[in-house]
Amino acid sequence: MTVDDTTPLLTVPVSLGDRSYDIFIGSGLLAEAGERLAGLAPGGRAMVVTDETVAERHLPALMAALESAKVPAEAFVVPAGEATKSFAELERLVDAVLTARLERGDTIVALGGGVVGDLAGFAAGIVRRGMAFVQIPTTLLAQVDSSVGGKTGINTAHGKNLVGVFHQPQFVLIDTDLLATLPPRHLKAGYAEVVKYGLIDDPVFFGWLEANAPAVFAGGPALAEAIAASCRAKARVVAADEREAGNRALLNLGHTFGHALEAAVGYGGDLVHGEAVAIGMAMAFRLSTLLGFCPAEDAVRVERHLHAVGLLADLTEVPATARDPARLLALMAQDKKVQRGALTLILTRGIGRSFIAHDVAADVIADFLEDETAR
Amino acid sequence: MTVDDTTPLLTVPVSLGDRSYDIFIGSGLLAEAGERLAGLAPGGRAMVVTDETVAERHLPALMAALESAKVPAEAFVVPAGEATKSFAELERLVDAVLTARLERGDTIVALGGGVVGDLAGFAAGIVRRGMAFVQIPTTLLAQVDSSVGGKTGINTAHGKNLVGVFHQPQFVLIDTDLLATLPPRHLKAGYAEVVKYGLIDDPVFFGWLEANAPAVFAGGPALAEAIAASCRAKARVVAADEREAGNRALLNLGHTFGHALEAAVGYGGDLVHGEAVAIGMAMAFRLSTLLGFCPAEDAVRVERHLHAVGLLADLTEVPATARDPARLLALMAQDKKVQRGALTLILTRGIGRSFIAHDVAADVIADFLEDETAR
Numbered sequence: 038m039t040v041d042d043t044t045p046l047l048t049v050p051v052s053l054g055d056r057s058y059d060i061f062i063g064s065g066l067l068a069e070a071g072e073r074l075a076g077l078a079p080g081g082r083a084m085v086v087t088d089e090t091v092a093e094r095h096l097p098a099l100m101a102a103l104e105s106a107k108v109p110a111e112a113f114v115v116p117a118g119e120a121t122k123s124f125a126e127l128e129r130l131v132d133a134v135l136t137a138r139l140e141r142g143d144t145i146v147a148l149g150g151g152v153v154g155d156l157a158g159f160a161a162g163i164v165r166r167g168m169a170f171v172q173i174p175t176t177l178l179a180q181v182d183s184s185v186g187g188k189t190g191i192n193t194a195h196g197k198n199l200v201g202v203f204h205q206p207q208f209v210l211i212d213t214d215l216l217a218t219l220p221p222r223h224l225k226a227g228y229a230e231v232v233k234y235g236l237i238d239d240p241v242f243f244g245w246l247e248a249n250a251p252a253v254f255a256g257g258p259a260l261a262e263a264i265a266a267s268c269r270a271k272a273r274v275v276a277a278d279e280r281e282a283g284n285r286a287l288l289n290l291g292h293t294f295g296h297a298l299e300a301a302v303g304y305g306g307d308l309v310h311g312e313a314v315a316i317g318m319a320m321a322f323r324l325s326t327l328l329g330f331c332p333a334e335d336a337v338r339v340e341r342h343l344h345a346v347g348l349l350a351d352l353t354e355v356p357a358t359a360r361d362p363a364r365l366l367a368l369m370a371q372d373k374k375v376q377r378g379a380l381t382l383i384l385t386r387g388i389g390r391s392f393i394a395h396d397v398a399a400d401v402i403a404d405f406l407e408d409e410t411a412r
Numbered sequence: 413m414t415v416d417d418t419t420p421l422l423t424v425p426v427s428l429g430d431r432s433y434d435i436f437i438g439s440g441l442l443a444e445a446g447e448r449l450a451g452l453a454p455g456g457r458a459m460v461v462t463d464e465t466v467a468e469r470h471l472p473a474l475m476a477a478l479e480s481a482k483v484p485a486e487a488f489v490v491p492a493g494e495a496t497k498s499f500a501e502l503e504r505l506v507d508a509v510l511t512a513r514l515e516r517g518d519t520i521v522a523l524g525g526g527v528v529g530d531l532a533g534f535a536a537g538i539v540r541r542g543m544a545f546v547q548i549p550t551t552l553l554a555q556v557d558s559s560v561g562g563k564t565g566i567n568t569a570h571g572k573n574l575v576g577v578f579h580q581p582q583f584v585l586i587d588t589d590l591l592a593t594l595p596p597r598h599l600k601a602g603y604a605e606v607v608k609y610g611l612i613d614d615p616v617f618f619g620w621l622e623a624n625a626p627a628v629f630a631g632g633p634a635l636a637e638a639i640a641a642s643c644r645a646k647a648r649v650v651a652a653d654e655r656e657a658g659n660r661a662l663l664n665l666g667h668t669f670g671h672a673l674e675a676a677v678g679y680g681g682d683l684v685h686g687e688a689v690a691i692g693m694a695m696a697f698r699l700s701t702l703l704g705f706c707p708a709e710d711a712v713r714v715e716r717h718l719h720a721v722g723l724l725a726d727l728t729e730v731p732a733t734a735r736d737p738a739r740l741l742a743l744m745a746q747d748k749k750v751q752r753g754a755l756t757l758i759l760t761r762g763i764g765r766s767f768i769a770h771d772v773a774a775d776v777i778a779d780f781l782e783d784e785t786a787r
Contacts, residue, residue, distance in 0.1 A: 124506075128499045135570040138746070163538075166565065166576050167655070190541065195510040201541050202577055280542070371513070 045258075047265040051185065051272040053279055056205040060185060060268050062261055066212040067098050070146075070173060071106025077207050078142050078169060083110040084134055086157035087148040088117040091175050094218050099148055099173070110146075111137060121152050122191040124200075130160045134168075144169040144207070150176035151183035151310070155201070158189030162204030172209040176219055177227025178311050180211045181234075181267035186275040186288075196371050197296055203280055211268075213261050224254065225347055226311025229291075229318070231263050234270035236318060236339065237287050240389030242266055243342075250346050286393050290383040291318030297368035298352075301359035308355060315343050319350035321391075324405050325384040335387045352409040362406035366399060420633075422640040426560065426647040428654055431580040435560060435643050437636055441587040442473050445521075445548060446481025452582050453517050453544060458485040459509055461532035462523040463492040466550050469593050474523055474548070485521075486512060496527050497566040499575075505535045509543075519544040519582070525551035525598075526558035526685070530576065533564030537579030547584040551594055552602025553686050555586045556609075556642035561650040561663075571746050572671060578655055586643075588636050599629065600722055601686025604666075604693070606638050609645035611693060611714065612662050615764030617641055618717075625721050661768050665758040666693030672743035673727075676734035683730060690718050694725035696766075699780050700759040710762045727784040737781035741774060 046063040061073075074083060083103060087096055092114050103110040113133050115121045134145065145168055147157035154172050161170035174184040190201020216224060231253075235243025245266075252259035271288065278285040295310070295317030302308045308316075322339045325331035343350040352360055359365075369380065380402065384394040421438040436448075449458060458478060462471055467489045478485040488508050490496045509520065520543055522532035529547055536545035549559040565576020591599060606628075610618025620641075627634035646663065653660040670685070670692030677683045683691075697714045700706035718725040727735055734740075744755065755774060760766040 124499065124503045131499075131575055132568065132570075135568060135574055163575050163577055165574060166563065166578055188541065193507065193510060195507075199510055199540060200506055200538050202538055203541055 049268040052276040058208050060209040062211040062265050066210050071102040074108050075106040082143045085112045085146045088115050090117045091149045134164050141165045146171045148173045150179045155189050162202040170206045172206045175215045182230040184209050185271045226309045229311040229315035231267050234267050237391045294320045297365045300368045315348040331385050360410045424643040427651040433583050435584040437586040437640050441585050446477040450481040457518045460487045460521045463490050465492045466524045509539050516540045521546045523548045525554045530564050534576050537577040545581045547581045550590045557605040559584050560646045601684045604686040604690040606642050609642050612766045669695045672740045675743045690723040706760050735785045
C-alpha cells in the first residue's frame with residue numbers, strides 16, 4: 038500500500054480527568070517522537086519496548102528520533118507473538134527497567150502491536166507503582182483498539198488478559214506510514230475492529246466503510262480518517278466508563294465468541310485476533326437475529342461486508358477441531374466478563390444498535406453453537 | 413497484654429471519591445468479618461490469603477466467621493516473611509485465584525501483616541484488572557500503616573516495594589484482640605509508626621503518646637485510640653494525595669534511612685521494619701538539627717521517647733557491618749522517591765513540623781552518615 042504524504046495530522050483527545058491525553062494520527066510521526074517525548078518530560082529518559090520483527094523495521098528510526106531530541110534511551114526487545122504476554126517476560130522487562138534505574142517520571146515507550154503495548158503498559162503500570170508511558174502502535178489493530186483506553190495485561194494458562202492493570206499513556210502516536218510494512222493479513226484483521234465501531238453505535242460510519250473500504254485498504258487519507266474515527270469512537274466509550282463498569286463492555290462486541298475461538302484454535306495458531314473477532318461479530322448478529330432482537334438483513338449485511346474485504350464470518354470457516362460447541366461454551370464461561378456465573382454477551386438490535394445482554398442462558402448459546410457448526 | 417472488652421467500635425473513613433472506604437477498629441471484630449463481607453458483595457465468594465504463622469493463630473476463626481455468614485471461601489497460605497513478596501509468590505497466588513474462578517466482584521481477603529497485605533493487595537489489583545479486596549491486619553504495623561492507603565507491592569533484587577499498584581480495599585477490619593498473640597518485639601516495632609504520625613504533623617498526639625505509652629502497650633482502649641488516631645492521620649494524608657504526587661511523601665519520615673538500614677542488614681535479618689524506621693526518624697531529626705531546621709531539644713525528645721519504649725534510635729546500635737556510610741548512601745539513592753538523581757528526604761522543623769526536602773546534596777548526607785557512625 039502507499040501512503041499519501043498529504044495526510045493531515047489528526048488529533049483525538051481522550052478525556053479522563055487528570056489522566057487525559059491525546060492521540061496523534063498522521064504520516065511521518067515517528068520522526069517526531071523524540072521531540073514529543075522531550076516536551077513531555079524534560080530531562081527524562083526512556084526505555085523502548087519492542088519485538089524482534091518490529092525492531093528490524095522501525096527501531097533504528099525511533100532511536101534516531103530520540104537521540105536527535107537528546108532523550109537518553111535504551112531498547113528492550115521481546116520475542117514476537119502472544120506467548121510474550123507472560124509473567125516470565127513481565128518480570129524480565131521489570132528487571133530491565135529497574136536495572137536501568139528509570140524513575141517515576143521516565144517513560145516506557147511501546148513500539149509494536151498489541152502484545153508489546155499490553156506487556157509494556159503493564160510494566161509501566163507496576164514499576165514504582167506507575168511510570169510514564171507512551172504508545173507507538175505499529176499494527177492497525179493496535180492503532181484502533183489496544184493502544185487506546187489504558188487496558189494492559191498478560192495471559193495465563195486460564196485465558197487471555199486475565200491479569201493486568203488500567204494504566205493510561207501520556208500520549209499515543211499513530212504513524213500511518215508504519216502500516217506500509219504490515220502484512221496484508223494483519224491489516225485486514227485490524228480492519229475487523231474498525232468495522233466494530235460502526236456496528237456498535239455508528240451506522241453512518243459502517244455505511245462509509247462499505248463505500249470506502251477499497252480506499253481505506255489503499256492507504257492515504259481514507260485510512261487515516263478510518264483510524265481517527267475508530268479512535269474517536271473508542272475514546273468516547275472509554276471516557277464514559279474507564280474501568281468497564283458499564284458501557285465499555287460494548288467494545289467487546291464479537292469478543293466473547295472471538296476469544297473462545299482463538300483459545301480453541303490455540304494462540305499463535307490459524308486465527309489471529311481480528312479474524313476471530315470478525316467471526317465473533319457475525320455470530321453476535323446471527324444470535325441476535327435468532328433471539329428476535331435484530332433484523333435478519335442486518336446480519337446478512339455484516340457478513341457480506343466482512344467477506345467483501347476478505348475476512349471470515351462463519352464458524353464453519355475455522356478448523357474443524359476448534360468448532361466443538363461444548364468446548365467453545367466452556368471457554369466463553371472463563372471469559373472475565375462473567376458475573377455470578379451468568380454469561381454476559383454483547384448483542385444487537387441492528388447495525389449501530391448494540392447492547393449489553395446480561396444473563397444469557399448457557400443452553401441458548403449451546404443450541405446456537407450447534408446450529409452454527411451445521412450451517 | 414490484655415484487651416479490655418469495653419473497647420468501643422471506632423470507625424475511620426478514608427475519603428477517596430468512588431474509592432472511599434471505612435476502617436473499623438475494635439475488639440472481637442474478626443467474628444463479624446463474614447457478615448461484613450456478605451453485606452459488601454451478596455452472593456460473592458472469597459479467597460483468604462494468610463501466612464503460616466497467622467494461619468495457625470487466626471485462620472480457623474476467620475473461616476468459621478465466613479462459613480456462618482454463608483460466604484464460600486478458601487484459604488491460600490504463603491510462607492511467613494519478607495521473601496514472600498516476590499514475583500514467584502505473586503504468580504502462584506494469581507494462579508490460585510484464577511483456578512478458583514473468582515470473578516471481579518469476589519473478594520481477596522488479606523489476613524496478616526504487611527507482607528500478606530502487600531502481596532494479596534497486589535494480586536487483587538491485577539487479577540481481572542482489579543478485584544474486590546479486604547484487609548484484616550494482624551500486626552500493629554499493618555494496622556496503623558500498610559493496611560491503610562492502598563499501596564501494594566512486592567520486592568525485587570533492586571529493592572523493596574519497587575513493583576506494585578495502588579489498589580484500595582473495600583474496608584479494613586482492625587481487631588485489636590489479634591495483637592494479644594503478637595510477639596512484644598513486633599508490637600514495639602509497630603509502635604514506631606504510631607510515633608511517626610505525631611512527629612509528622614501532630615505534636616499533641618506525640619505528647620499524648622509520651623504520657624500514655626505504658627497504657628497503649630498494656631492494650632485496651634488506649635491501644636485502640638492510638639490505632640484510630642494513627643489511621644485518621646494516615647487517612648487524612650492519603651485522601652489529600654492518593655498517588656504520592658505531593659504530601660503523601662511525608663509518611664516516609666524515617667523511611668529513606670530506614671529502608672537503607674533494612675537493606676544493609678539484610679531483610680529478615682537483625683532489624684525489623686519498625687525498628688529501622690525508629691532509627692531513621694531519629695536520624696531525620698538529627699540531620700534536621702545539623703542543617704539548622706530543627707531545635708536540638710526536639711531531636712533529643714524523640715530519641716528519649718523511642719528509647720523509653722525500648723526502640724533503637726542510634727545508627728551505632730545496628731550491626732557494625734550495616735553501618736558503612738558509602739553503602740547506606742548508595743542504598744538510599746535506589747529508593748523510589750529519587751527524582752532526576754537528586755535525593756528527596758523528609759526533614760523537620762521540630763516535633764509535628766515535618767516537611768519534604770528536595771535536592772538534599774549527597775555529600776551533606778555522606779558527611780552526616782560519617783558523623784552518625786562516630787557518635
